[in-house]
Amino acid sequence: MQGYNKEEALKVLLEKLKKTDLPPMENDKLLALLDRAIALDFEYMEKSGVLQGGVTGDSYYDDDDAYEYIVDHLIGQMDMGEDEEMAVAQFVDAYMDCQQAYLEQMGLLGWD
Numbered sequence: 883m884q885g886y887n888k889e890e891a892l893k894v895l896l897e898k899l900k901k902t903d904l905p906p907m908e909n910d911k912l913l914a915l916l917d918r919a920i921a922l923d924f925e926y927m928e929k930s931g932v933l934q935g936g937v938t939g940d941s942y943y944d945d946d947d948a949y950e951y952i953v954d955h956l957i958g959q960m961d962m963g964e965d966e967e968m969a970v971a972q973f974v975d976a977y978m979d980c981q982q983a984y985l986e987q988m989g990l991l992g993w994d
Contacts, residue, residue: 883924884937885990891981892916898980905969915970918959919952919977926951949974 927933931941953974985991
C-alpha cells in the first residue's frame with residue numbers, strides 16, 4: 883500500500899493495542915503477533931484484489947473475510963488451546979480496529 887510505513891505502523895499500533903482491554907501479553911510476543919497480523923492482512927488484500935501489486939485494486943475490503951483470514955492463519959500457524967484461540971480472535975478484532983484508525987489518521991483509507 884503506497885504510503886504505508888510498516889515500521890511506523892508497528893510502533894503506533896503496538897501502543898494503541900496496549901491501551902485496549904486485551905489480556906496482558908509480553909511486549910515481544912505482542913509485537914510478533916502484530917507483525918504477523920499486518921503481514922496476513924496485506925496478504926489477504928492482495929489475494930482478494932483490494933491491492934494489486936501494492937496499489938489499490940478493484941475490490942473492496944471485506945472486514946469479516948479479512949478477520950476470518952487473519953484469525954484462521956494465525957491459529958493454523960501455532961499450536962494452541964481453545965483459550966489461546968479465543969485470545970487470538972480477540973487480538974485480531976482489536977488489531978483491525980486500531981489498524982483502521984491508523985489508516986484513517988494517515989489518510990490511507992477511503993470510504994466509497
